[in-house]
Amino acid sequence: MPWYQLPKLHIRRFGLALMLPVALVGTIAFPIQLQSATAQTSGQQGRPLQIKSDTQEYDAKTQVVTARGNVQMVYPARQIQATAAQAQYFSKERRIDFSGNVYILQQGANSIRAEKVTYLIDEGRFVALPQNNRQVESIYLVNDSNVNAPSAAPPPKTPPFKRSN
Template sequence: MPAAPTPTVAAPGEVVPDPEPETGLVTIESDVQTADNTTGVITAIGNVRIIYPDRGVVATSRQAQFFTRENRIVLSGDVDVIEKDGNSLRAERVTYLVDEERAIADPLPGEQVFSTLFIPPPAADTAAPEPLTP
């Protein structure tokens, strides 16, 4: 039986448990899925839903392709990405570069990408900045 994780001491008298280890598990639901071992491309088509618990992300689209050799995921068609912290992204096409943890969103021609970002307020113990004077 593995030993229990050792807690981390963050400050005198305060004990913070170790974070849960990442599993790397990604769940893909869709109407149809294919995998090509020659190219390393996994394709999901129709009512695609991707759940990535390690990153707290749920994404939906009409199609998704995972390019395993490049570690890149391309979602296309009515893409919605929602993160557990409240951030969201809506676009026609989103390319996620897994190794860089970076997303590139593209709209339909003549349209725009829409995102909602949660920006926490400053800490209560932080003094308010001095107003700018002309």
């Protein structure tokens, strides 16, 4: 059975063995044909960030994962789901760069659509850029619980409209 058809448990167990020869040889990019990659974020042990795509490459020197084609990211710890044409996970900088028709959904309600989005993991911040001559679109669920509450001051009275004949 080829290594890429092994269950995920075996891939995790042999992950270091698969990457070690690449690190020793000094290869710049390590193409992997897995359907997903799981990255552990420090301080968030046991709460993985999962990226699925058509192809993925890992650069052992820079510790950057590049996912291309039908990219889907799921980060349950932050309630984030994202899709894009490409994503790069910079593990040292703790940053994810999405590009190509990016759509991000957070907490099942708030969303961002843009051509490029950078997610700064430690800050929990998104930076979005549009295509040329276009705009970024964001939709936020706003709690309007105070809208129906009576205000302390009465609304200003408007003078009646006078019709002239």
